[in-house]
Amino acid sequence: METVNIEVNGRSYSNEVEPRLLLVHYLRDTLGLTGTHVGCDTSSCGACTVLLDGISVKSCTVFAAQAGGHAVTTIEGIGNSGALHPMQEAFWAKHGLQCGFCTPGMIVSCIDLLRRNPDPSDAEIRAGIEGNLCRCTGYENIVRAVRAAAAAMKADEPRRSVAELLPVGAS
Amino acid sequence: MITAAFEYYRPASLDEALRLLGGRDDAKILAGGHSLIPMMKLRLAEPAALIDIAAIPDLGRIDFDGKRFRIGALVTHATLAANRDLEKNAPALWDAANHIGDPQVRNRGTIGGSASHGDPSADYPSVLLALGATLSLAGKSGSRDVGADAFFRGMFDTALAPGEILTTVSFDAAPASAYAKYQHPASGYAMVGVAANLRLNGGTVGEARIAVTGVGDSAFRAGNVEKALAGARAGDADAIKKACSNAASGVDARSDSQASGTYRAAMADVYAARAVSAAAARG
Ligand SMILES: Cc1cc2nc3c(=O)[nH]c(=O)nc-3n(C[C@H](O)[C@H](O)[C@H](O)COP(=O)(O)OP(=O)(O)OC[C@H]3O[C@@H](n4cnc5c(N)ncnc54)[C@H](O)[C@@H]3O)c2cc1C
Ligand code: FES
Ligand code: FES
Numbered sequence: 001m002e003t004v005n006i007e008v009n010g011r012s013y014s015n016e017v018e019p020r021l022l023l024v025h026y027l028r029d030t031l032g033l034t035g036t037h038v039g040c041d042t043s044s045c046g047a048c049t050v051l052l053d054g055i056s057v058k059s060c061t062v063f064a065a066q067a068g069g070h071a072v073t074t075i076e077g078i079g080n081s082g083a084l085h086p087m088q089e090a091f092w093a094k095h096g097l098q099c100g101f102c103t104p105g106m107i108v109s110c111i112d113l114l115r116r117n118p119d120p121s122d123a124e125i126r127a128g129i130e131g132n133l134c135r136c137t138g139y140e141n142i143v144r145a146v147r148a149a150a151a152a153m154k155a156d157e158p159r160r161s162v163a164e165l166l167p168v169g170a171s
Numbered sequence: 172m173i174t175a176a177f178e179y180y181r182p183a184s185l186d187e188a189l190r191l192l193g194g195r196d197d198a199k200i201l202a203g204g205h206s207l208i209p210m211m212k213l214r215l216a217e218p219a220a221l222i223d224i225a226a227i228p229d230l231g232r233i234d235f236d237g238k239r240f241r242i243g244a245l246v247t248h249a250t251l252a253a254n255r256d257l258e259k260n261a262p263a264l265w266d267a268a269n270h271i272g273d274p275q276v277r278n279r280g281t282i283g284g285s286a287s288h289g290d291p292s293a294d295y296p297s298v299l300l301a302l303g304a305t306l307s308l309a310g311k312s313g314s315r316d317v318g319a320d321a322f323f324r325g326m327f328d329t330a331l332a333p334g335e336i337l338t339t340v341s342f343d344a345a346p347a348s349a350y351a352k353y354q355h356p357a358s359g360y361a362m363v364g365v366a367a368n369l370r371l372n373g374g375t376v377g378e379a380r381i382a383v384t385g386v387g388d389s390a391f392r393a394g395n396v397e398k399a400l401a402g403a404r405a406g407d408a409d410a411i412k413k414a415c416s417n418a419a420s421g422v423d424a425r426s427d428s429q430a431s432g433t434y435r436a437a438m439a440d441v442y443a444a445r446a447v448s449a450a451a452a453r454g
Binding site for chain 1: 172173174175176177178179181201204205208209212221223225249253272273274275276278279357358359
């Protein structure tokens with residue numbers, strides 16, 4: 001067994017793990033953070049994408065032990081219903097998802113994309129999400145969502161809650 | 172998928188890594204893990220110990236003195252893809268780094284891991300051959316330098332001896348260079364990839380180094396193309412195309428579920444001409 005000290009979404013954890021435990025299983029099974037999904041388990045689909053020290057990685061292709069001493073951000077740390085990240089709000093507003101399975105990884109990748117390139121062209125957005133597969137949307141609305149999020153982040157708009165965004169009269 | 176069990180070490184110095192690696196033949200180096208971990212998940216590799224080199228200082232550096240690059244083994248594809256010196260002074264490697272896999276793969280995978288793995292469809296081996304790169308290998312009894320021509324020996328076979336660690340890749344600036352790749356649509360690996368490095372005298376090709384990946388058991392230099400290109404006018408697309416015919420001559424082109432050997436060999440000519448034209452346009 002190996003002791004790993006990992007910061008996840010701003011909280012420090014210390015756990016005894018087997019060296020072969022993958023980061024995605026550490027997040028889901030050890031910490032109960034099931035927002036990070038397993039799609040292919042073969043490094044292809046990007047459903048398991050998280051930020052490691054702020055950089056997007058496929059957590060099915062990283063051992064938890066390798067993340068020891070580092071900081072991980074999962075979709076749970078990106079935002080919540082009381083204060084959505086602009087990327088989350090944009091995915092909602094632009095219908096950037098259907099079944100939602102790819103969405104946590106997709107949002108994390110798109111945030112990393114805007115870190116590297118705050119004002120991407122449509123072609124750059126498409127290239128930037130090459131590591132994330134979506135079997136529902138056909139990607140069109142995802143591209144629109146990233147464009148909208150880039151504009152919102154440039155304007156430094158405040159985070160909104162789900163309640164604020166719901167149509168008038170809905171509960 | 173769960174890998175076989177292993178012991179995990181993360182040494183803080185190269186010496187300690189060499190000591191851990193040298194003491195046993197069932198240990199493997201772990202760099203970005205983006206070739207090794209997928210293989211371990213499929214149980215195609217079951218090392219009893221992994222020596223993670225991520226914490227070794229200096230292996231992540233890029234040095235450029237205006238003439239020569241020295242790139243540490245741990246430098247990621249993403250770091251190379253974002254490096255302005257490389258874009259200007261050795262654009263063939265910059266091209267290749269930008270087109271490996273996808274962003275997450277580029278964020279983890281390293282130049283040293285790719286070179287050490289010796290994958291016949293990897294991008295860098297052809298670029299390192301075309302650049303005439305030197306690979307520095309550290310071992311228990313010191314360090315030795317191996318040229319790329321001698322380093323890439325065959326399918327998943329390199330000049331790395333047991334117990335050795337690749338530390339640095341170095342090469343001279345090559346401003347008139349380019350890499351052109353026929354990318355597998357799913358994995359991103361090179362079905363065929365060609366790196367071209369030209370020395371231009373005015374408007375003509377003085378010397379050319381051309382290397383092909385994805386086609387044979389290992390990346391190789393296309394010697395007949397190199398010869399045919401000498402003296403060609405850099406802007407003459409027809410002459411370039413003609414010089415690039417039979418880029419894979421003498422090589423046993425691989426056939427597999429993705430493409431026949433005949434197709435791969437034909438595409439080697441097409442991508443050689445593209446790489447040479449792109450390199451000439453930069454010169
Ligand atoms: C989805 C996906 C798509 C990909 N697409 C491409 C692509 O388009 N083109 C391409 O070229 N590659 C591609 N790759 C492979 C990727 O580039 C890997 O990062 C690279 O092949 C290995 O580098 P690594 O740092 O991840 O090495 P690791 O996986 O950590 O190691 C690979 C091997 O090299 C050994 N090793 C590593 N570093 C050293 C060292 N310094 N000294 C001695 N031995 C060492 C290890 O022991 C192991 O045997 C892809 C990978 C994935 C998962
Ligand atoms: S589950 Fe990790 S890439 Fe698909
Ligand atoms: S929304 Fe269903 S996979 Fe993307």
